Every structure is written in structure tokens, then in C-alpha cells.
Amino acid sequence: MKPRSVPSGTTLAERARRVIPGGVNSGQRSIPGLTELVIARAAGARFWDTDGREYTDYHAAFGPPLLGHNDPDVNAAVTEAGRRLDLCGVAVTDGEVQLAETLAELVPSIEQVLLTSTGSEATFHALRVARAATGRRLVVKFQGCYHGWHDAVSLNVISAPDRVGVQDPISTGILPEVLDATLVLRFNDAPAVRAAFAEHGEQIAAVIVEPVPHNVGCLLPDPEFLQALRDECTRAGSVLVFDEVITGFRHDLGGWQRISGVTPDLTTLGKALGNGYPIGALGGRADLMDLFSTRPGAPAFFAGTYNGHPAVVAAALATLGKLRTEPVHEHVYRLGARIRAGLTEVFADLGVSAVVTGHGSVFVSYFMDGPVPRTYDDLLRNDAGMFIGYRRRMPEHGVFELPLNLKRNHVSYAHTDADVDHLLEATRSAVRDTLAAGGVTELAGTATMGGAVGNG
Structure with a gap:
């Protein structure tokens, strides 16, 4: 049935729900308790809603605007590109x-690269070409890692305790035989990786991993774990894929692979690459990339109408140029370290058990006793009600952190020390108010380990 005419006085959020399923265009944007939020504009470290309320933004759209919202240099580059060129869809x-030359220069694994419009497309094509190259069926992923919306990796991200260790698809409508071709292992468990290769090595086409699983906040990798992935893939002739859609450029211009010294065969990129413009990339060894049908006669089909759109390419070039010439990483690393230290002090003052962790510009507070979590199993100790509950109250203090379980926060180049001061005081007040309310029983049904999944 078509929606009827909109009654007078209907809010924008209500109008959205009439014509957009759930009122939002991605599954992680509909937030219980914040269903009337409609964004009007964004700039720097802030956004404003249609009621004029201002929020200092630490959610940052799951991480793309490393330079800050609406960076003027990036926008100027996009505008200039638009004066000269639009989408022609032929040649290059x-x-x-x-x-492409810049990405090959910066990222250790990249010899050749293809552009996509999203990170999900990049990971999809990475697995497709790995199977094309090896002729094998199986893919290995890790509990807590998110690699996009496509079927082969749509399982075991934020799983409820009883779904850890078994297939836990994030969606219906996926063929069981597709899920059966994906092995799910425990992150940071090198012996489990060796055992899987001992049993299935000749059938494993690829191992795909977030080198830092930021979709569950921040699990830092043990160096020997990433090296074990490299060693086992090399030994078995499998393709090692680093999903650096989040870690690439946010943590280092060369991605986590440059930080760790472990070089994958393929790398997927996105998010901070374009500072919020819709771009992704897949790059790696030339012999693998040459299997794509962008080279006539090659067997792995690759296409996309908007791949390499001049506007997003200009945004990426401007973003990378600024990251190379200005102290962006120095600034966000300093503020990130200050936030993590400050939050640790706030929780200690309030007598709240919490582990504050992260890396560089990323920070997250888990409400549990230490030590710092290493695996998804460790995150089952997190008090999801407290995690979501205090974040629900942060907008009252003019600060936005996504109130979904295990979601990380981000610092941008546009954030200041004054913003950090505000964040720490807002957190102190929001946590104190949550404790004073006697818990977060109003979150029953939403404060679960199986709630939010990936990015959106």
C-alpha cells in the first residue's frame, strides 16, 4: 500500500519512517531512544540536528572523517574536479x-590496485579473486571481525555468548552452503590457526582478518598471531587478506601492515581514504590483481559504474595529501592518548570497573575488570547495559558516542584539547547519572552481545 499524504505537524523522522524502512538507509543508524534524531549539518568535530542542538562527534560515521567533517581542502578538491570532469565510464x-600510484607507494602490500565505491565491495572481490587464484573453496574469518554485508563473511561478528563457536549469521536469506564454506576462528589464537591449516590447508583459499578488530571496539593483535597467519598462508599457498578499511590511513599512512611489519597478499581500504566520500580500494600482489577482468581475458569479473568517480578520487587525493603534509597523526594520537588516560581516571574516581583501550585516534571503554581484552570471548565480560546506558545520556551533554554495544569512538584532526576536556566531564556526568538511576533496566532487550553488527 502506498503511503497516504503526510499529516500536518508530522516530524521529519516520522516522514522518513513512512517512506524509508525503519527511517534510515543503513542498518546501524536506527538507534533506540534516538529515533527522532535528524541531522541538519556537520563541520569539523561537530554536527547539528534539525532542532539546532550541537553535538561533538566521536562516532564519526564509523570512522571516515579523520580530518573532520566537511574538511575545506577536501571539499575544494572535489569542487575543482567537478568543474573539469564528471563520470564518463570509459578508459581512465x-x-x-x-x-593508484600513491596507494602503491604508501601501502607495503600494494603493487596494483582497483577502486571500488565501498569497503564491502573490496572485501567481496578479494575473496572472489583468492578463490579464482587458488581454485579452492574455504575462507577463514575470525569471531568479532566484520568484513561487509556479503554472504561469505556475514557471520559471527557481535555474537551472543551461546552463539560463539557455532555459525552465527547476521542475516537471514543466506544459502547454508555459502556459510559452510567459511571457517570461523578465535582472534589472537595462533594454535587454532595452525590446527585449521593442518586439517583444511589444501582447501583454504583465503584468510581474511581485520588486523585490529575495531568492529568490536579494539582488540589489539599479538604480533605472533599476525605472523602465524602470514606463515600458514605462505606454507599452504593461501591468500592472506588484511581488511584495513578501518585501520588503513587512520593509524598510519601504510596501514597496520606497516606498523606490524606483516605484509598480506591483498589489502582492502576505505573509510578514512576519502575522509567520508564513498570510496574503497583493493590492492596487492600484481599476479593476483592481474586475474581481474579489467585486464581483457582475465577470469575474475570486476566492474562498478561508479568505481573511480572523479569526485571521490579527488577527495582521496586531497585527503592523502593532507595526511602526508600536516601533523594529522601526531595530533590525533596525542588526543587519543589523553582521552584514554583521562577516562581511566574518571572511571577510577567513580569506582566503576572499566578497561579503557584503543590505539591512536580510536578509544573505547569496556565496563568490566581487567586485563585488557585480547579475544572476543574476553568481551563477554563487558556490561553492555552500562556501555549503552551512559552513551544514551551523552547527547544531553552535547557529546555523541554511538550507543550500540562494543562500538568504538574516533578522534579527528578537527578535535581540540577543549573538546577532550568536555568529553571527560560529559562522561563523568553521564556515568554518574546512569549509576544514580539504579542501573539500566530500561535497556532490557537492547543491551545484548548480539545487537549491533558492523559499520553503517
């Missing part, structure tokens, strides 16, 4: 060549 542009 000078910007695409420049961006």
Missing part, C-alpha cells in the same frame, strides 16, 4: 592514475 582519468 588522470586522477585515477595518480591515486
